[in-house]
């Protein structure tokens with residue numbers, strides 16, 4: 349019998365045991381130990397193709413870039429590249445990786461709060477598709493560096509998103525755009541092509557995507573008043589994990605935004621999305637062992653994966669299952685703590701779980717593909733190995749690292 353766990357087609361049940369993409373969790377942890385990250389190539393590919401297929405229906409000119417920061421393991425980025433998705437990078441490391449992996453330079457974008465001169469020079473030398481600036485200081489640095497290039501570099505402007513209390517980007521105002529127009533007129537090597545508005549992450553409601561698009565389109569018209577015209581509109585990322593955001597919602601986002609673009613009179617714009625979590629979030633599962641239980645006052649269990657490798661601030665839709673007793677009802681609340689000696693190391697409070705939990709049981713944590721490795725901390729436990737299920741085989745794509753790697 350094969351039954352999906354929490355709606356994820358790669359997590360299935362066979363004889364009271366959880367399987368990941370056809371592989372027994374018991375066998376995997378016997379071979380690799382816990383904690384263990386498991387990724388599925390099949391799920392990464394289906395997330396990529398699903399995203400492209402649905403949104404292509406609404407945007408004849410569509411560019412999708414994978415947000416490397418969600419998970420930058422090279423083998424994962426390579427799979428995504430082969431699905432014809434580009435790279436959205438924020439650091440030198442990510443930019444170098446995208447170049448090394450031979451992403452089409454036109455489909456590599458760089459943008460972020462901190463873009464040191466070295467990073468900008470690397471981007472200019474490699475003639476990447478776009479450098480998106482999010483402050484006038486960054487724009488001035490870029491203008492200084494672009495004096496030495498003999499080609500034209502496309503640039504974008506990231507605006508502060510309409511979400512309350514946001515701070516990253518240039519404030520959308522005619523005054524600012526007039527200043528930018530004036531500054532750019534003295535820099536013939538830079539061409540403004542793109543407006544960038546990333547609203548936030550884990551946006552569950554389609555209406556938020558529409559609000560962001562509406563705000564961005566109003567900004568396009570402000571820019572025109574200031575004498576600036578663009579050909580690309582980058583609406584950022586923010587999509588929940590693919591099993592959480594159903595296809596109907598993705599369709600709704602595409603439909604609403606495409607209608608808005610027509611109504612506002614900009615049907616010629618190329619639309620860019622930069623999903624991270626949607627592509628990799630539910631393609632990654634963390635396996636961890638129960639190392640202790642304490643049911644004296646409240647129901648607490650302790651596992652060998654803490655917030656150091658499963659950061660709760662990453663906002664993932666974590667789902668907890670007992671992999672070796674998967675058929676037991678998961679309906680008794682339990683608190684789940686990691687191995688770090690701090691009260692803050694709590695993965696979940698009152699998560700529905702099984703009743704008869706024992707030491708050495710295996711916990712399977714779904715939706716841990718995005719922002720776990722990239723946003724974890726260096727608490728000196730070993731870093732877990734990462735395995736990729738590829739062509740029906742288990743491939744170790746990152747070996748266990750002893751804490752000495754920190755030094």
Ligand SMILES: Cc1ncc(COP(=O)(O)O)c(C=O)c1O
Pocket residue numbers: 415418436546548549550584585586587622623624625626718
């Ligand atoms: C500019 C930008 N684009 C894309 C993303 C990816 O977001 P998500 O993983 O929520 O899709 C982020 C994440 O913070 C971002 O800052």
